[in-house]
Amino acid sequence: xxxxxxxxxxxxxxxxxxxxxxxxxxxxxxxxxxxxxxxxxxxxxxxxxxxxxxxxxxxxxxxxxxxxxxxxxxxxxxxxxxxxxxxxxxxxxxxxxxxxxxxxxxxxxx
Amino acid sequence: xxxxxxxxxxxxxxxxxxxxxxxxxxxxxxxxxxxxxxxxxxxxxxxxxxxxxxxxxxxxxxxxxxxxxxxxxxxxxxxxxxxxxxxxxxxxxxxxxxxxxxxxxxxxxxxxxxxxxxxxxxxxxxxxxxxxxxxxxxxxxxxx
Numbered sequence: 001x002x003x004x005x006x007x008x009x010x011x012x013x014x015x016x017x018x019x020x021x022x023x024x025x026x027x028x029x030x031x032x033x034x035x036x037x038x039x040x041x042x043x044x045x046x047x048x049x050x051x052x053x054x055x056x057x058x059x060x061x062x063x064x065x066x067x068x069x070x071x072x073x074x075x076x077x078x079x080x081x082x083x084x085x086x087x088x089x090x091x092x093x094x095x096x097x098x099x100x101x102x103x104x105x106x107x108x109x110x
Numbered sequence: 111x112x113x114x115x116x117x118x119x120x121x122x123x124x125x126x127x128x129x130x131x132x133x134x135x136x137x138x139x140x141x142x143x144x145x146x147x148x149x150x151x152x153x154x155x156x157x158x159x160x161x162x163x164x165x166x167x168x169x170x171x172x173x174x175x176x177x178x179x180x181x182x183x184x185x186x187x188x189x190x191x192x193x194x195x196x197x198x199x200x201x202x203x204x205x206x207x208x209x210x211x212x213x214x215x216x217x218x219x220x221x222x223x224x225x226x227x228x229x230x231x232x233x234x235x236x237x238x239x240x241x242x243x244x245x246x247x248x249x250x251x252x253x254x
Contacts, residue, residue, distance in 0.1 A: 022123050022159045052148070054155045055226035062223050069218060083148045090233065091226055092214035 002049065003031045008107055012040040017049030020057030029060045041073030044106045048079035053087050065097055074098070078106040118174040121162050121191060126155060129175045136177035136185045143183060146253040149234040150185055153250050156227035157189050157198075165193030165246070184253035190245045197239040198228060198248065 001024050002017035012035055020028055035043065043064075061077075068075050076098035080088060088094045100106040117132050119125035133154050137147045154175075161173050176188040210225045231237050236251035 021126070021155055023126060052151065054152055054159075055224075055230060056155075056159065058226055059223045062218075062221060065218055066221075082145075086145075086148070087152075087230075091229075092216070092221075096216065096218055096221055 001027045001031075003028075005031075005035060008044075011042045011044050011107055013044045013046060013103065013107070015046040015049060019052040020050060020060065021052065021054045022056040025056045025060040028057070029063070032064050036067070036071070036073075041068065041071060043068065043073070043075040044103065045075060045077050046079050046103050046106075047077055047081065047084055050084050051081055053084050055091075058087070058091055058093065061093070061097075076100060076106045076109060078103045115178065116174065116176045118172050121166055121171050121173045123159070123162055125173065126158055129154060129158060129173075132175060133177050133185065133187060136179055136187075140179040140181075140183055140185050140253065142185060142253055146183065146185075150187070150252040153231050153235045153237075153252060154187055154189075156230050157187075157248055157250060159227060160198050161189060161191050161193075161246075161248075164196055164198075165191040167193075180251075184251065187250045187252070189248045189250070190242075192245050195241050196246055197241075199232070199237055199239050 001020065004015040006013050014031070014035065016028065018024065032043070065075050078100040079102060080099065088099060098109065115132070115136065117128060119128060130151060133150055134147070137150055142150070158173065165171060171192055174190040178186040180186055210229060213222055213225060231250065234252070238249045240247050
């Protein structure tokens, strides 16, 4: 997987690319853990470069969202590809998590 | 089935890369639509993860994948392991099934991890299980 993080106001925007599956989702967990350890509490995950996600990836995302909430933070997702949109929809993740069409909308949250 | 349509590898997550390549070649032969290809990749991974997690609790074993193209746009995957009899499609507990459906409606606090792999297998493929001799065979039909 590929990761690229940048600060935008109080948010940390993390662009994620590649495939989030049973072999790679640990890389995503480790990357997020590093940002959390560095004190980031408000994450925006840009998934425009993510071409594939499986239940293993969903599990990593759920654990991240729960962990951030427990710490008084939050995480939003934006720019989902077609495949990822389908998986987020059928799994109920679109109703459970803040999902936005664009990064701008995700950053405009209160 | 031709030799290039079948592959036997250790039951490990790392085997997914080679299995996936084999399945994608079948999808190419079938001229499969993009959405169905995604579904095929997903159900293959979820089924393999299931086998890696359950089939060989006591040690190491193999998984075999057969890929067939029954009709244009369609691929049939058969995953075979030699673990104890295990039908991943059989629901033994109706409350577990109800829990899975409720979980898809749950909020972040209530949501439990897990259960999605089997949900994807069931909703994105025509899945059937049979015990053939000493083997578990999971057949997954994908595509219109």
